[in-house]
Amino acid sequence: MSDGMTFTTRTNLSGRTALVTGAAAGIGRATSTILAEQGASHLVLVDLDAEQLGPLQHEIDALGVKATPAAIDAADWGAVQTLVSSIGAIDILVNAAGNIASSPFETLELSEWQATIDSHLKSCFVTARLLAPSMVKREYGRIVNVASIAGKRGGGFLGKTAYAAAKAGVDGLTKVIARELAPHGIRVNAVDPGLTDTRRLIPLRADPEVWRRCLSAVPLGREAQPSEIAGAIVWLASDASSYVTGETMNVDGGVAME
Numbered sequence: 001m002s003d004g005m006t007f008t009t010r011t012n013l014s015g016r017t018a019l020v021t022g023a024a025a026g027i028g029r030a031t032s033t034i035l036a037e038q039g040a041s042h043l044v045l046v047d048l049d050a051e052q053l054g055p056l057q058h059e060i061d062a063l064g065v066k067a068t069p070a071a072i073d074a075a076d077w078g079a080v081q082t083l084v085s086s087i088g089a090i091d092i093l094v095n096a097a098g099n100i101a102s103s104p105f106e107t108l109e110l111s112e113w114q115a116t117i118d119s120h121l122k123s124c125f126v127t128a129r130l131l132a133p134s135m136v137k138r139e140y141g142r143i144v145n146v147a148s149i150a151g152k153r154g155g156g157f158l159g160k161t162a163y164a165a166a167k168a169g170v171d172g173l174t175k176v177i178a179r180e181l182a183p184h185g186i187r188v189n190a191v192d193p194g195l196t197d198t199r200r201l202i203p204l205r206a207d208p209e210v211w212r213r214c215l216s217a218v219p220l221g222r223e224a225q226p227s228e229i230a231g232a233i234v235w236l237a238s239d240a241s242s243y244v245t246g247e248t249m250n251v252d253g254g255v256a257m258e
């Protein structure tokens with residue numbers, strides 16, 4: 001693009017407002033920090049875990065960025081609607097919320113299925129659906145959903161039936177919203193992480209043989225740090241990725257390469 005902007009200018013998020021779900025831990029937390037470091041002016045931090053939102057709010061405040069914590073369920077239409085009506089326009093939506101669900105198909109209960117579809121897939125629909133109208137009005141918006149390579153590969157190191165189905169749904173939802181909102185200047189993408197060093201890895205690390213097998217499946221031979229996933233999310237949320245939409249980008253150390 002010949003608009004004279006440098007790559008650094010394009011990754012700068014000065015004046016942008018962002019809402020991050022699953023902000024209190026892991027990938028969502030790392031993403032919130034990088035968004036603030038890149039100059040975002042206001043971060044709305046959504047998470048079920050009210051206790052962990054406090055320290056994050058202080059951290060973001062210390063970077064000179066306004067932080068608004070919201071201890072709500074990202075899949076709760078009424079709660080998200082109330083939040084959206086009180087926070088003003090949002091430029092960037094990052095959906096990183098989600099529960100942990102590992103039951104195999106033959107023992108999976110309907111309750112775990114529903115809770116998993118709700119926390120991973122319904123939350124992406126609810127937040128995007130409620131924030132899109134103001135993005136459409138302003139002809140500007142960036143939505144990044146965090147899915148998983150489990151959705152592309154029939155499950156992963158931890159995620160089994162409900163998780164993989166929900167994440168495949170997130171990839172599909174990403175593409176359809178990307179197509180429908182593209183005429184309004186809104187880009188929608190997904191990041192599909194592989195093994196990432198959050199609390200989710202604790203059960204895998206607990207068994208050295210299981211952990212060895214996990215790492216042996218990763219061409220780069222190691223797990224990701226949350227900041228490595230967050231870097232891809234923030235790139236997709238920035239103008240540096242201005243020609244990318246409808247992409248479901250693996251950030252997985254090479255696990256799912258074709």
Ligand SMILES: NC(=O)c1ccc[n+]([C@@H]2O[C@H](COP(=O)([O-])OP(=O)(O)OC[C@H]3O[C@@H](n4cnc5c(N)ncnc54)[C@H](O)[C@@H]3O)[C@@H](O)[C@H]2O)c1
Pocket residue numbers: 021022023024025026027028046047048049072073074075096097098099118119120123146147148149192193194195196197198199200201
């Ligand atoms: N860690 C990995 O290896 C890995 C791999 C692939 C994909 N992912 C995906 O990345 C995302 C972040 O994972 P993580 O490892 O950082 O997990 P994490 O458990 O460390 O953090 C997830 C956060 O989401 C919050 N949350 C859960 N359900 C919520 C809801 N309904 N509403 C609001 N907040 C909710 C939790 O309270 C928690 O703070 C998830 O969608 C996960 O499926 C993780």
